Amino acid sequence: MLAPNTCHHFLQHVPLSYPPASPTMSILSGAIHPRQNMVARNESRVNQFVLSGLSTNHALELVLFGFFAVIYMLILQENTLIIFTIAYDQCLPTPMYFFLSNLSFIDVCHSSVVMPKMLADLLVERKTISFGECIAQMFFLHLFTCTEILLLTAMAYDR
Known part of the structure; x- marks a missing residue:
């Protein structure tokens, strides 16, 4: 008992x-x-998140910053080149090239959601993101991913 x-x-x-x-x-x-x-009252409100990062070694983070900055610049240049080539060439008015230029635009938007914050966090000691920034980043990441999937589905149907 x-x-x-x-x-x-x-x-x-x-x-x-x-x-x-x-x-x-x-x-x-x-x-x-x-x-x-x-x-x-619920006073447990989250204002920001602390990100763990890719490494704790600052020299390695600088190398990773250079590597990812080059990759990001190549993504921007190549997709912008595709968009301008399709827009200014009179021989490419077919639906396939229309979808391809839109896919390049979505790829630029998709990579621009995550890469700038990641590159900035590779340069700073304390890596944080506010709650609002995190929600906005997740929203646009999902938006551009769904748009890309729908565009690829339309391209497959066109073929």
Whole structure:
């Protein structure tokens, strides 16, 4: 049998209705006490996230910054070149090239959502992202990914 000071004994005295019947009274340990402005609030709000990063070695992060910066510049240059070539060449008005130029535009947008923040975080000691920035980044990442999938589906149907 349980001792009288255990949780089992306490739970027998807890009322079944919550919140208490009177807004100025609460039940603590089976006794009625005045409620001293004890309003239950959720104060656990997340303002920013700390990112772990790719490495803790700053020299390696500088090398990775250079590598990813070159990759990002190549993505921007090549896709922009594809867009301008299709837009200014009179021999390419077919639907396949229309979809290809839109796919290049979506690829530029898709890579521009993540890469600038990643490159900036490779240069700083403390890597954080605010809650709003994180939500915005997730929204645009999902938006451009879904758009790319729909565009590839349209291209497959066109073929």
